Amino acid sequence: MADLKERLLPPKPASTTNLRDWPSASGRLQMQKKRGQSLRSWIRIDSSGNSEGIEMDKFTMMRRCDLPARDLRLLDPLFVYPSTILGREKAIVVNLEQIRCIITADEVLLLNSLDSYVLQYVMELQRRLAAPGVDDVWNSDCPANVGQRRGRTNFDSVFQSPSPDYLPFEFRALEVALETACTFLDSQAAELEIEAYPLLDELTSKISTLNLERVRRLKSRLVALTRRVQKVRDEIEQLMDDDGDMAEMYLTEKKQRMEASSLYEGRKFERSLSIARSRHESIRSSEADDEHIEELEMLLEAYFVLIDSTLSKLTSLKEYIDDTEDFINIQLDNVRNQLIQFELLLTTATFVVAIIGVVAGIFGMNFPISLFDDGGAFKWVLIITGAVGMTIFVALVCLFRYKRLMPL
Secondary structure, three states: OHHHHHHHOOOOOOOHHHHHHOHHHHHHHHHHHHOOOOOEEEEEEEOOOOEEEEEEOHHHHHHHHOOOHHHHHOOOOOOOOOOEEEEOOOOEEEEEOOEEEEEOOOEEEEEOOOOHHHHHHHHHHHHHHOOOOOHHHHOOOOHHHHHHHHOOOOOOOOOOOOOHHHOOHHHHHHHHHHHHHHHHHHHHHHHHHHHHHHHHHHHHHOOOHHHHHHHHHHHHHHHHHHHHHHHHHHHHHHHHHOHHHHHHOOHHHHHHHHHHHHHHOOOOOOHHHHHHHHHHHHHHHHHHHHHHHHHHHHHHHHHHHHHHHHHHHHHHHHHHHHHHHHHHHHHHHHHHHHHHHHHHHHHHHHHHHHHHHHHHHHHOOOOOOHHHHOOOHHHHHHHHHHHHHHHHHHHHHHHHHHOOOOOO
């Protein structure tokens, strides 16, 4: 991994003596600065698995891959674009999380980065491209056999069992990009699960401001990750639903057909042979198109299932968070109801005490009553007032329980 980092680092700027020795290079750099062009570091991986670090400006990349400027903006690290897979005439533009690359029939141009997942993509692609006998199937010196190879999707004449490594170069590069992106998102979902479940269990046992704040941050991360996973899933699903986009991504076959047509365009055949061959080739080509589109669709479907599984994990985690929030709300409602019941009981007791206070206030007034002359009258007044107050208190409590305003 360290050797790969050193090899793919962008080259150091030339010294002053080198610029003096090579005036054409300095003049070219000045022209690029005047035109507003900026060199960007890329990692180039060819069909043999060889990688190197190169620098190219935007316009050179547009001419090299025959891409419009809006497609290259999707790969700009200064902007945040959702995950996208675009099939063009001579290239496939891939923007999947950290993997931002341009795939052609002969090479992969990966935006240079020292991110571990980018280096993992480079190493995994090199490993798969180093598989023996793979290039012999799709890269042949005789372009006349394009139609025959095109309809042989199971490769029975070369290998006894089909394998994903025997796909054309652009699909192997696309598969590694999908695998790296899906693995990255799945690992983030797994880390979020490991952190979330203990935190939610702790929150249910102890409701505190600190735990609530941690759950709030956790939910924000979950929503952001779910949005990214959902975008990758929707992009793969949209690509699977469009046969034209999938057919546009067969770069190796389109290149071989162009080479075959340019090789044989000067030859003229007889009219009858030409008509028979064109009919035969059209039938075989349509059948091969269906088979190849189905082959790419199966490749995309495998990673659609993987990313859908990751989305299901995040959905289950969100439901668990929602259930925890509902449980906490129920607990808070229970505490609130207990406070209301205590307040109601306290209000009833205050009402009873107020009745006794009214009686005491009447006896505290300064006016003559014959009852004041009796020495035991005050005792009976207190007994009768207390009994009446307790009767009123018990009656109100029974009424509240009957109305289910207080627990039994």
